[in-house]
Amino acid sequence: MTRRISKRKRFVMMNPIIQFFKFIYLSLKILVVVAGGHGGTREVK
Amino acid sequence: MSRIVVLGAGISGHVAATHLRRKLSKEHTVTVVSPNSNYQWVPSNIWVGIGRMEPKDIIFPLEPLYKKKGIEFKQAKVVTFHPEGDTEIDKPFVKAEYVAGEAKGTTEKVTYDYLINATGPKLAFEMTEGLKPATNKAYSVCTYSHATEAWHALDQLIQQMKQGKKAKILIGTGHAKSTCQGAAFEYILNVEQELNRHGVRDMAELTWIANEPQLGDFGMDGMLLSYGSNIMKSSELVEMVFEDRGIKWIIGAGVNKIEDGIAHYETLDGEFHTESYDFAMLIPAFSGHGFKAYDKNDQDITEKLFKGFMIVDADYTPRPYEEWSVQDWPETYQNPSYANIFAPGIAFAPPHAISKPRVSKNGTPISPAPPRTGMPSGITAKLVADNIIDTIKKKKPSLHHKGSMGNMGAACIASSGYGITKGSGISITTFPIVPDFNKYPDTYGRKLGKTFGEIGLAGHWLKLALHHAFLYKAKMRPFWWLIPE
Numbered sequence A: 001m002t003r004r005i006s007k008r009k010r011f012v013m014m015n016p017i018i019q020f021f022k023f024i025y026l027s028l029k030i031l032v033v034v035a036g037g038h039g040g041t042r043e044v045k
Numbered sequence B: 001m002s003r004i005v006v007l008g009a010g011i012s013g014h015v016a017a018t019h020l021r022r023k024l025s026k027e028h029t030v031t032v033v034s035p036n037s038n039y040q041w042v043p044s045n046i047w048v049g050i051g052r053m054e055p056k057d058i059i060f061p062l063e064p065l066y067k068k069k070g071i072e073f074k075q076a077k078v079v080t081f082h083p084e085g086d087t088e089i090d091k092p093f094v095k096a097e098y099v100a101g102e103a104k105g106t107t108e109k110v111t112y113d114y115l116i117n118a119t120g121p122k123l124a125f126e127m128t129e130g131l132k133p134a135t136n137k138a139y140s141v142c143t144y145s146h147a148t149e150a151w152h153a154l155d156q157l158i159q160q161m162k163q164g165k166k167a168k169i170l171i172g173t174g175h176a177k178s179t180c181q182g183a184a185f186e187y188i189l190n191v192e193q194e195l196n197r198h199g200v201r202d203m204a205e206l207t208w209i210a211n212e213p214q215l216g217d218f219g220m221d222g223m224l225l226s227y228g229s230n231i232m233k234s235s236e237l238v239e240m241v242f243e244d245r246g247i248k249w250i251i252g253a254g255v256n257k258i259e260d261g262i263a264h265y266e267t268l269d270g271e272f273h274t275e276s277y278d279f280a281m282l283i284p285a286f287s288g289h290g291f292k293a294y295d296k297n298d299q300d301i302t303e304k305l306f307k308g309f310m311i312v313d314a315d316y317t318p319r320p321y322e323e324w325s326v327q328d329w330p331e332t333y334q335n336p337s338y339a340n341i342f343a344p345g346i347a348f349a350p351p352h353a354i355s356k357p358r359v360s361k362n363g364t365p366i367s368p369a370p371p372r373t374g375m376p377s378g379i380t381a382k383l384v385a386d387n388i389i390d391t392i393k394k395k396k397p398s399l400h401h402k403g404s405m406g407n408m409g410a411a412c413i414a415s416s417g418y419g420i421t422k423g424s425g426i427s428i429t430t431f432p433i434v435p436d437f438n439k440y441p442d443t444y445g446r447k448l449g450k451t452f453g454e455i456g457l458a459g460h461w462l463k464l465a466l467h468h469a470f471l472y473k474a475k476m477r478p479f480w481w482l483i484p485e
């Protein structure tokens, strides 16, 4: 069954104050994914 | 002294050229060959396509910047590759044809010590009969000029809807093997919000059409992600959003022909259907540019360099889906036949798809080609530049910098509506891009904490912040290199 976006969730999604903190949280979280770096996948023989 | 030639000035070509210039002394030359005089921040084309940004907001001319920074620029398109030179020139070169200025139409042999092919994809509209931007009521947002045309047509339709016209809008993929579903996904959500803003949402039937076997596949076999305190499949997330916005969907659909206001498509169950529309935005198939390569004696050696896109250090051995491995994906983007040629971004030939290949009951392949979004395009370009820089500085071959899409995360902020207080974005991160089923066997090949989704206003702010940050970086403003790819 399809999940629905609840009224409460919608409020959280569009509330600028809550979303300001979310913005900071997301920026940091994304930075972690980016800063997690990258590399190869093949073993060096 | 080394001469590095970069083909293309999109996200990957520009990243490579700017890093090379910053880190190499002026005795080495960096030359960019690209047919477009402007740099464009492609992800913001979506906002040009809904009239909330203008092309001037997302582009800037390359020549003045390159001149100032000491990067040579040739507004030309490469036509042939000659990695061994020819009977006249004993150095590798590419043949480039000028597309503007006094030299327009003339060709030049541009010699190099290192070549970075960052020519991205060819937008292969011709692979779908009748699909051509701004023809048959079908549009594209793949370039800023396409996006501008799309907005003009959509705006006209909105005005007609205000007069009482009911309209059908179709958005998605325009070929059975298209990729870049994410861009179409962003566009449909932005269009939906704009229809609301103009008070005509109830006059429009909005339909998503895609070659994805499931919603939220995005050419990446979908993903399992954390969403708040829940764990959700991307298909469930997208379904939730579409339901919320009243968007219908047709999936597993290979569009094969476009007529005036009619899309013909075949579905995975082998059925043939049509969908009528008043406005469509359909992403075409992406293909290689069809470049040819020749050896010293002018013999055709195209198969050493190209397999549609450029051949790099991937394992191209054909194998069934079950035997695909993350190790098949390239790490250094170096051509195996010519060690001084590299292809980052979309220009490299992927070893295979990421999504499971599917064929319809009639044998037609209908499944997404593998996407390569902005972030991996930038990262792979930078690592290619770094390896060339090391090789030049250390005076011996160095391939120390590696970045497989199987060991690299991607952040994708899908805009789902524009506006400082009314906007929204769906922020999705994935790690790794190509699933590693050995490392993460229980979570569809991805690391759960690093693969998450979030919906809300903050996503829009983030997308807007990235727009400004990446344009700042691309313009090489002070400390630009501190902004990661």
Ligand SMILES: Cc1cc2nc3c(=O)[nH]c(=O)nc-3n(C[C@H](O)[C@H](O)[C@H](O)COP(=O)(O)OP(=O)(O)OC[C@H]3O[C@@H](n4cnc5c(N)ncnc54)[C@H](O)[C@@H]3O)c2cc1C
Binding pocket: B007, B008, B009, B010, B011, B012, B013, B033, B034, B035, B036, B042, B043, B044, B045, B046, B076, B077, B078, B079, B118, B119, B120, B121, B141, B142, B143, B180, B183, B289, B344, B345, B346, B347, B372, B373, B374, B375, B377, B411, B412, B413, B414
């Ligand atoms: C509408 C849209 C929205 C997107 N949104 C996002 C997003 O939100 N996030 C994200 O991460 N990714 C997004 N992407 C994907 C992202 O734009 C691509 O991954 C990225 O542009 C690829 O960079 P590239 O440099 O490899 O190729 P391109 O950007 O295509 O650049 C190729 C360059 O090569 C040049 N060229 C072409 N032919 C020749 C020739 N013969 N000789 C010399 N030069 C040539 C072109 O002019 C261009 O400068 C989006 C894509 C689209 C279409």
